[in-house]
Amino acid sequence: MKILSLDTSTEYMSLGLKIHEDFYSINIKAGQTHSEIVLPEINKLLSEHELNTKDLDAIAFGRGPGSFTGIRIACGIAYGLGYGASIPVIGVNNLLALADSSGKNKVISVIDARMGEIYFSAYIKEDKTFSAPIFEGVYKPHELPQLKES
Known part of the structure; x- marks a missing residue:
């Protein structure tokens, strides 16, 4: 199973990629730049493992509590990518x-x-x-x- 996870509800932007039993992550102190860096970092993480969103089984995102704007960023990106790839999106309580x-x-x-x-x-x-x-x-x-x- 391949799952991408993202959280932008705090000052850190966190991405995780689970590929079967292996887990890879990126954590960046983003401050207020989540919306600028999250998509390029997702692309980088997927590219490093020769994947694209259509190869994923699901996308999970931190649904809060946390920064309202940060939660909206993660939710919008997760649902946008999930819809485009026709895969489930899962909101996770932080x-x-x-x-x-x-x-x-x-x-x-x-x-x-x-x-x-x-x-x-x-x-x-x-x-x-x-x-x-x-x-x-x-x-x-x-x-x-x-x-x-x-």
Whole structure:
């Protein structure tokens, strides 16, 4: 299976390419230049592996939380490429992806929401699947919900 993933919801532009069991990635501190660099970088990543979008099985993108403009960029590019190649497009919750990448069963995911706030969610993994998010939302750091020990 070949899957292209992209995330432009933070100051970093991240691309991933899964080809069967191998994974390749590009991470660039893009600031506010996501819209300028993401398509050339996708082309570069696919070209390095002698692929084009029609060779892909799916495209995934970070659907937030994060920068509203950044999410729109990733969503627009993912759906545009997916439509053109007639392949599925999958929106991925950034907090859940962060939790999953930890390899742990109990995880608190936090992303800077700027302006003194954070995106926050807690997850518990049971039978290789994360529960529905606990307290997912935007909080001021001093107003975080209390989590019970279990």
